[in-house]
Amino acid sequence: MRLARRYLAVHLPFWAAEHLRQSRPDLAQDQPLALWARQGARRLLVALDHHAAAAGLEPGQALADAEALLPDLQVLPAMPEASAAGLRELAVWAQRFTPISAALPPDGLLLDITGCDHLFGGEAALLAHLTASLAEAGLSAQGAIAGAAASAMALARVRHDGPIIAAGSEEKAVAPLPLGTALRLPGAMLEDLARLGLRSIGDALRQPRAPLARRFGAPLLDALDAAAGHRAPPITPIAAPPDLSVTRALPEPILTAEAIAALLDRLLAALCARLSRAGLGARRLSLTAFRVDGTEQRLMIGTGAPNRDAGHLARLFTEPLASLAPELGFERFTLHALATDPMGAEGQGALPMGAAPRPDGVLAQLLDRLGQRLRLARPAPMPSHWPERQWRAAPPHEAPSPAPPGWGARAAPVLLRRRPEAVQVTAFAEGAPAAMHWRGRVYPLTRAEGPLRLEAEWWHGGALPPARDYHRVQLASGERLWLCHAGGRWVVQGDLP
Amino acid sequence: MTAADPPSARSAALARLRDTLAGLATRAPTGGTGTPIPVFADPSLIGAGLVRGALHEVCAASPGSGVAFAAILLARCGGQVLWISTEQESNLVWPPGLIPFGLAPESLILARAARWPEALWAMEEALRCPALGGAVLMAGAGQGLDLTATRRLHLAAEAGGVFGLLLRPDGAAGASAARTRWHIAPLSSDAALRWRLTLLRQRGGAPAGPWNVSFEAATGSLRLEAGSG
Numbered sequence: 001m002r003l004a005r006r007y008l009a010v011h012l013p014f015w016a017a018e019h020l021r022q023s024r025p026d027l028a029q030d031q032p033l034a035l036w037a038r039q040g041a042r043r044l045l046v047a048l049d050h051h052a053a054a055a056g057l058e059p060g061q062a063l064a065d066a067e068a069l070l071p072d073l074q075v076l077p078a079m080p081e082a083s084a085a086g087l088r089e090l091a092v093w094a095q096r097f098t099p100i101s102a103a104l105p106p107d108g109l110l111l112d113i114t115g116c117d118h119l120f121g122g123e124a125a126l127l128a129h130l131t132a133s134l135a136e137a138g139l140s141a142q143g144a145i146a147g148a149a150a151s152a153m154a155l156a157r158v159r160h161d162g163p164i165i166a167a168g169s170e171e172k173a174v175a176p177l178p179l180g181t182a183l184r185l186p187g188a189m190l191e192d193l194a195r196l197g198l199r200s201i202g203d204a205l206r207q208p209r210a211p212l213a214r215r216f217g218a219p220l221l222d223a224l225d226a227a228a229g230h231r232a233p234p235i236t237p238i239a240a241p242p243d244l245s246v247t248r249a250l251p252e253p254i255l256t257a258e259a260i261a262a263l264l265d266r267l268l269a270a271l272c273a274r275l276s277r278a279g280l281g282a283r284r285l286s287l288t289a290f291r292v293d294g295t296e297q298r299l300m301i302g303t304g305a306p307n308r309d310a311g312h313l314a315r316l317f318t319e320p321l322a323s324l325a326p327e328l329g330f331e332r333f334t335l336h337a338l339a340t341d342p343m344g345a346e347g348q349g350a351l352p353m354g355a356a357p358r359p360d361g362v363l364a365q366l367l368d369r370l371g372q373r374l375r376l377a378r379p380a381p382m383p384s385h386w387p388e389r390q391w392r393a394a395p396p397h398e399a400p401s402p403a404p405p406g407w408g409a410r411a412a413p414v415l416l417r418r419r420p421e422a423v424q425v426t427a428f429a430e431g432a433p434a435a436m437h438w439r440g441r442v443y444p445l446t447r448a449e450g451p452l453r454l455e456a457e458w459w460h461g462g463a464l465p466p467a468r469d470y471h472r473v474q475l476a477s478g479e480r481l482w483l484c485h486a487g488g489r490w491v492v493q494g495d496l497p
Numbered sequence: 498m499t500a501a502d503p504p505s506a507r508s509a510a511l512a513r514l515r516d517t518l519a520g521l522a523t524r525a526p527t528g529g530t531g532t533p534i535p536v537f538a539d540p541s542l543i544g545a546g547l548v549r550g551a552l553h554e555v556c557a558a559s560p561g562s563g564v565a566f567a568a569i570l571l572a573r574c575g576g577q578v579l580w581i582s583t584e585q586e587s588n589l590v591w592p593p594g595l596i597p598f599g600l601a602p603e604s605l606i607l608a609r610a611a612r613w614p615e616a617l618w619a620m621e622e623a624l625r626c627p628a629l630g631g632a633v634l635m636a637g638a639g640q641g642l643d644l645t646a647t648r649r650l651h652l653a654a655e656a657g658g659v660f661g662l663l664l665r666p667d668g669a670a671g672a673s674a675a676r677t678r679w680h681i682a683p684l685s686s687d688a689a690l691r692w693r694l695t696l697l698r699q700r701g702g703a704p705a706g707p708w709n710v711s712f713e714a715a716t717g718s719l720r721l722e723a724g725s726g
Contacts, residue, residue, distance in 0.1 A: 363577060363628035367606070370619050374581075375609045379592035379602040391592055391602070400603030407593050407602075414564040414595060415588035446685055478683035478691075479559040494591060497565030497598070497690055497712075 004167045005232075008097075008111040008127060009152035010134070011142045012087075015107040016047035018139050019086045020076060027074055035078035036063045046078045050140055080106070091238040097130060100237045108156070110149055110235055123164050131162065146170050149235055150226035154182035154201070170229030175202030183223045189216060201227055242278040244337035246270045253292050253329025260289075260324065264317055267335040268310040281306025281343030285313065289324055290332040297324055304371060304397030305364045306341035312365050316372055367396045381407050385454055386468075387416055387493065413482045413494030420484065420491035433471060433483065438492065447474040451485065472496055534573045534660060538718060543696060543705055547677060549574065550658040552624075552651040554675040558667045558682035560588060562692050565598055565712070566681045567633050567664050569719065572599030574660040576630025579623045581608045583616045586635055599717045604630070613640045617650075624653035624661045631660035638666050648674035676700050684709060694719070 012018070017033050027033060032052035036043045043063040052073065057066050067073055084105050091103040097120070100112035113126060120126040127143045134141040144155035147167035151174050155163050158177045165173045174182065178200055180190050193216070198204045204212070204224055213221050225231045246267050254260060264287065275282060283306055287299045299320040307313060324330075367376055377393030381403050384390055394401070427435035432448040450471035456464040466487035474480050480496035535546035547553055547570065557563025571578045578600065580590055592602040610616035616634060623632040634650075636642050642663070651674045654661040663675060667682075677699040684691040695706040709722040 362626060366622060366626040366628065369622060370579075370608060373610070373615050374619050377607045377609075379605055379607065381593075381602070387591065393607070396606050403593070403596065403602045407596070412594045412597060413591050414561050414568065414598075416591040418587055418589055447687070474683075474685060476685075477558070478685045480561055480683060494594075495559065495561030495564070495588065497561045497594075 004147060005112060005114045006117070006123070006145060006147060006167075007149040007152040008113045008123075008130070008143060008145045009149065009156040010094075010109040010111070010130065011144075011153070011156040012107045012109070012134075012139055013142065014047070014049045014053070014140050015087065016078060016080075016083045017049040017052075019083055020079065021049065022138060023082075024076075031072050031074055032057070032070055033074045033076070034063075034066060035076055037078045037080075088238055092241070094130070095238075097126065100235075102235045102237050104153065108153055110153065112149075112235070112237070113145070124162075127162050127164065146173065146229070148226065148229035148232055150223070150233065151229050154227045157184075158182050168229075170227075171205070174227045174229075175200065175205065177201050177227075179204060183227060185220070185223070189220065192216070242274060242280070244271065244274060244278070244280070244282075244340065245334055246274070246336075247332065247334045249332045250330070253326075253331045255326040255329045257321065260321060260326070260330070261314075261318075263333055264321065264335070265310065265314055267333060268313050268317075271335050271337060272308040272310045272313070275308040275337065275340065275343075278340075279342060279344070280337075280340040281308045282313065282337045282339070283307075283341055284337070284339040285317075286336050286338055287317065287320075288334045288336070289326075289330045290334075291326070292328045292331050299324070300338075301372065303364075303368045304395065305361075305368075306343040307364075307368070308343065309365075312368070316368055319372055364397060371396065384457060386457065387413065412496065414497050415495040417491075417493055420493045423483070423490050423492055425483075425485075425490050433473060433490075436473070436483075436490070443475050445473045446476050448472070450483075534570055536570070536719065537708075537710075537721060543699075543702075547660070549660045550655050551676040552647060552654050552661040552663065552674065554647075554663045554665060554673055554678040556665050556667050556678065556680045556697070558680070560666070562681045562683045563664050563666075564590065564595075565690070566679070566692070566694075567662055568595040568598035568600040569712075569717075570662060571631045571633060571660070572601075572717070574631040577604050577606060577628070579606050579608055579619075579629055579632040580635075581610065581616050581619050581623070581632065582635040583610050583613055583637065583640075585613075585637060597714055597717075598712075613637075617642075617646060620661070621650055621653045624650060624659045625657040626659065627657050629657070629659050631662065633662040633664055635664045636666075642671075642673070644672040644674055647672075651675060680707075686711070689713070691722075 016035055020035065021027055021033060032055055033049040034045050034052045034057060035047040037046045045057060045059050045061045045063060045066055047059065048057055052070070055070050057070065063075060067075065087103040087105055091101045091109055094101040094109055094111055098111045098113045098116045102110045104110055117123045117126045120129055123145050127145055131141045131143050142156050142160055142162070144152045144159060144163050146152040146155060146165040148170050151165065151170040154174050154177055155165065158181050163173065179185055179193060179198065182201060193204065198207065201224060205228060209221060226233055248263060248267060254263065282303060284300065284302045289297045291297065299317065301316040301320060303316065370376055376396040378396050378398060378400055379391040380394035380401050382390055382392050424437040425433040426437050426442060432450065433445055434448070435442055435444045448471055451469035453467055453469050455467045458464055468484050468486040471483040471485065472480065473483055481492050482494040482496055484491050484493040533546035533548050536543060555563050555566055557566070582590070590607060592605055595605070596602065608619055610619055620632060620634040623629055650661055678697040680695040680697050682693045684693050690712040692710055694708050694710050696704055698704050710719045711722055713720050
């Protein structure tokens, strides 16, 4: 016989505000806090803490009104992403009670506690333990346990007493719950239901199904059935992120470069094995070395493409390792993959079959090595006609972007001065420069071509620099230079081929 | 061999050693995988072209002409090109300007080293990497690049099969282990780009040139002007 499932739902009525408060110790604990978001031109409250709720504020209120009502109200902009991420972390934390937990944004947790409650002394004790732990962390929580996930959630949203509903009696338990709070139905639908005299789940469940479905669509019936425990939509359990840090404590402190390198190899091998199991490759690694005197030193490396080849990562660490100052020795090392990317099995460098690594993998490894000591860039086209803004430095590992046709075709220096070099044009012939004073000498110009006028890019706004006139000039030696005349000054800006 | 050996045996052994040494000195280059990189369409001038998997040197009378010649050669080696320079260099390569010479920006990786030894190290690492088509190092006037350093680079290029190019200003080059050394100087011109190109030296061959060449944008190749060379 299948084990009847049991679900524990937690509703965190003030989650967004309380979560934010945890990361902001500067906020006063005993003063009301409200979060706002912009809706069009208006700033509306979107989340409150229990002080603000007790003072009568409501989500949806204008921020200005709320501040007028409660002069000591602390207000902050809402951060929905951070709040959702925090809820996922909380769901991972809840895995201490059961291996299956899920975050139900914006403010709910769902735990499948089937077969777990006896470890905590029964369902009531488990629920009390969970809400007490949350309260200790400064989180208000209401819990409920039922045989269907949606029933437990609906009960948790409404009831403060932590109801525990026996399997099979969910429909009876949810019947008195108000539709709005328990099921989170859209406001327009609620109004229509209220006009028909339907305010609680029980009211709606008693109606004939077909007219209800025709009038409000299938989602309402689905929500009602789920809350009554007649159908069980799947829940999406959260997976704890893999632990990508390895630590080795040493019985004796180590000092020598060889010993540290050997230890790093062992750490890297262990970490790469974990990365491989998780299907990940490291992008950024930190090695923290704890010295016997209680201080710590940290080294960081980065890779351009996800990598879990221990040998390659060890080579990247070779140079930073030399900067460690062991003094009396290190007693503990922690290697941590700070950033990872998904990486399939094909990305592994050393295949047991002895197949040659792919050439682009070899290039990526070369760029990783060079990138530890040099600045690497690929030229990426930019929509500008001013030469110094015509390309930007893109990361070297990025797939190269093809240049648009005609890019840079109008002016063709091959080298551009990092700092334009001032010159004086000393003679003109028919409006074109004929001689110039450059590097302490006067050079006659045998040929001058131009001007090519480039206007300032007015669409960037701000104060406009003067327009530039470019001249291609040739010295008697044949050397060709690219002169720029702007705002009354002449400069050499580049070399022509 | 002991002192008791007859003189004839000793001289025979010496002759064998000399043969071995001569063989070592003139052995065929181990690198040079793939087809050589042509400089001119006409193979009678310098043969099929510049060997890959070797180090070559370009001394330029003007910075622009050297970069253009390097771009023409690197465009022909195919694959990705690493262009290394140091922060001390007052000029930056302008990638769009290399397109007319056939070197597309998508095959270009620019590397800037804070100091010269790092640039040298990067060049050696790059030349050992078979995934690259070519690598060029822009060396300033006062930068230490002696016989030992160039020999290291050449051996690295042989190992990796990468086309290596040293770009140096005029008059800076001393002894070097590069396989060829070129000199390029701009020539006055009205329309087409014109240069005077000289093969100053090549290992296992005679110097050649100078040639007056012009760049044909349509074909992307160097054309020998009538009456020169």
